[in-house]
Amino acid sequence: MSEQRVLITGAAGIVGKLMRPRLIRTGRVLRLLDVQPLEPAVAGEQVEIVTASITDADAMAAACRDVDALIHLGGISREDTWERILEVNIDGTHTLLEAARAAGVPRVVLASSNHAVGFRRIGEAGPDGLPGDSAPRPDTYYGVSKAAIEALGSLYHSRFGMDVTCLRIGSCFERPTDPRQLSIWLSPDDCARLLEACLATEKPGYRVLWGVSANTRAIVSLREAEEIGYRSLDDAERFAADVPPGMVPEYIGGAFCDAPLGQPNPL
Template sequence: MTAPRTVLLTGAAGGVGTLMRERLPQYGYELRLLDAAPVEGAPEAITADIRDTDALLAAVRGVDAIIHLAGISLEAPFEKILDSNIEGTYSIYEAARAEGVRRVVYASSNHAVGFTPRPADPAEKVGVGTAPRPDTYYGVSKVFGEALASLYADKYGVETVSIRIGSCFPEPRSVRMLDTWLSPDDCARLLHAALTAPDVGHTVVYGLSANTRAWWDMEPARALGYEPQDDSEVFAEKMIAEHGEPDHDSVDHRLLGGHFTTMEP
């Protein structure tokens, strides 16, 4: 696929969106920014709710691809998840279909499979074919988003890479994140691969760095051309000194979704 030139970045004021605003232009992309909140330092950004049909169609018009990061990123009451993550994602795909945008990169989450037990054998990796086992309403919304992406790929030809993101921060914030960390630089590398890989149809991949402790199968992401460069192990000594060794009996260790499996809205 020819590299897209203009990319709509939704959720541009959020944590991951802010990190990507600084990095994706290095790959030659011209970003069109969209968020319900004003984007700091970007007066040209579009401030609008993605459920505002007219504003969204105007934002999508003329772009080559969409990176969809917008939405609630933690557990919340179902009504809020429904509005932001489910109806909002539907709005994105409808706008892409209406305006002829052929590629969407969708920020899914490991919480789509959060109640899946961690493999007992460290050498065994969790594949993308793992059956959905969401750990929250938030996780349910990501299962919905992946299903919607599959429908729009098959029915309307809107290709999507759904990235089940682990934990994208400048540094891991816990011992658990030594497994799930996706460095900002690797996140940009993965988004670039997802935007440019040919014939993806609807592809699901896990999004994390080349972590020594990772439990997910990264081959589908590598098949897109993604080559992670970072490893959370450089932070391991510091994290374990601050927080102690992981408790193998805790949900953080036993289940892929960790403490999300105990969250209430």
């Protein structure tokens, strides 16, 4: 049986670092790519380190060679100027997808965000939560870029037959830190389970689904994720006693909905 090679962009970012040890498998090579330096391989890791920007077409063409699946976590993860968001998140994703298409990469997982639908009101979809494929209502230029990434994924599926799954990630950290995150937290272990489901499902086609854990205070639906075999084993509620009290925001995007548009911020 041949090795499976998975390219992960943004491997030096928060989610990328959390996923690196969790996605190691016998018979799988992780090709880890980031513009920032990455830790070298340790004993037992089958990894290839690539230092490059997703905006570099030649570098992305090389990175996509002999790749069986692509997990795209790279890009600017917060609000920034329109020029930076356009260059890195939108144009960079297009550059990467074009390289993947040319290299014949059959399966792509794109990291979208809750901020693609940040101006959806909490509870507007009823007791089952907001569906994974609900129409975009971005809260920032960053949110716009995630909606654009989803649209690019749809285009590359429809035009070229590429299997594309877009994950609207809630909040993927070791633990939730505020009341909003108690609703949209995605545990690192569940994130790895979801990515494994994306890599293993037989016919992903084009899908948009939520990347969250099975939280007691859930405000979004896991139906679409469960359809491809995802089973969450975590719940943010076990951290609730340690989360400082605060008001649950009106909109899914929380503080992003009030952040200055186009200004870099630490949210």
